[in-house]
Amino acid sequence: MYLTDFVWLTDDTISRGSWCYTQDLKIKSAALVLRTFIDIVSKNGQLLLNISPMADGTIPENQKQVLLEMGEWLSKYGEAIYETRPFVEYGEGPTQMQKVGGFSRMKRQYGPQDIRYTRKGNTVYALMLRWPGANTAITMEMFGQGGLAEDIKVSKVSMLGTRERIQWERQAEGLVVHTPSKKVDDMAVVFKLTTSGL
Numbered sequence: 105m106y107l108t109d110f111v112w113l114t115d116d117t118i119s120r121g122s123w124c125y126t127q128d129l130k131i132k133s134a135a136l137v138l139r140t141f142i143d144i145v146s147k148n149g150q151l152l153l154n155i156s157p158m159a160d161g162t163i164p165e166n167q168k169q170v171l172l173e174m175g176e177w178l179s180k181y182g183e184a185i186y187e188t189r190p191f192v193e194y195g196e197g198p199t200q201m202q203k204v205g206g207f208s209r210m211k212r213q214y215g216p217q218d219i220r221y222t223r224k225g226n227t228v229y230a231l232m233l234r235w236p237g238a239n240t241a242i243t244m245e246m247f248g249q250g251g252l253a254e255d256i257k258v259s260k261v262s263m264l265g266t267r268e269r270i271q272w273e274r275q276a277e278g279l280v281v282h283t284p285s286k287k288v289d290d291m292a293v294v295f296k297l298t299t300s301g302l
Contacts, residue, residue, distance in 0.1 A: 107147045107194040114144060117154040118167055125156040131166045134173035135291040139214045139233045141174070142292060145185055146194040146220035146231070177291055181264045184222055184229035184294045191221035191228055192252045196245055199233075219244060226302055228256075230281075230295040240283045248278035260298035265289060 117123050118137060120130040137153070144151050155171070157163050178185065197218030216236030222229045230244060246253045261272040261281055268284035281295055 107190055109148070111148055111150065113150045113152060115152040115154060116140060117156070118170055119156055122156065123154055125158050125164075129156060129164075131170060134170040134177075136214075137170055138174050138177055138291050139218075142185070142220050142231050142233065143195075143214075145188070146190065146222055148190045173291075177289070181289075181292070181294045183224070184231055184264065184296075188222035188224050188229065191223045192256075193221065193246060195220035197233075216240075216242070221246075223302065226299050228253075228297040228299050228302075230297060232293050232295070235287055235290055235293055236283055238283055238285050238287060241280055242283065243275075243278040243280050245278040247274065249276045251278065256299050256301045258297050258299050262296045263288060264294040264296055270295070 116137075118132055120132060122129060141151050141153075155163060155167050195218065197215070199214050199218045214233035216232055216234045218233040219242075220231045220233065222231070232242065236242060244253075245251055247256065247258065248254065258272075258274065258279060261270045261279075263270050263284060265288040266284045266286070268286070270284065271282040273280050279297075283293070
């Protein structure tokens, strides 16, 4: 699924291979569920997440932990998700869905090269789906020559979750940003771009 001009809803399950509780149920990591959620939001989608309670309605601890970890991430960086709209394109990077019949399949091994975008007014959020390492240069090619965001001016770049000043520059290849000297988050990090020309 790619960015659409209409809002859509999809469902996914917190477990691997089952939509109900079974013995020895394998649960996805919070990081995988969160990164899938970010990918969906960047494409103008919404996620209906299935959990698998036991017969008495109890939610097992391992499923609770996934939900709590996602909630903790959203409490810190939720401005990049809540009340946002799609950017000019959903993102960039090697991890993409492949359509097979009525379903989409994707090797969901998101890496630091996978960037997803959302926006709120003139603020653009670039969500990197894995921590790339400290003091690492990242190029957002969409802002380069010939890119869909080539004409959008960027006046400021910061990162949610840190007060460290973010070094950045606009090059022909794209917007080059540098991660801070200390890790901000393992699951996903968010660059906040102040722009004009959207």
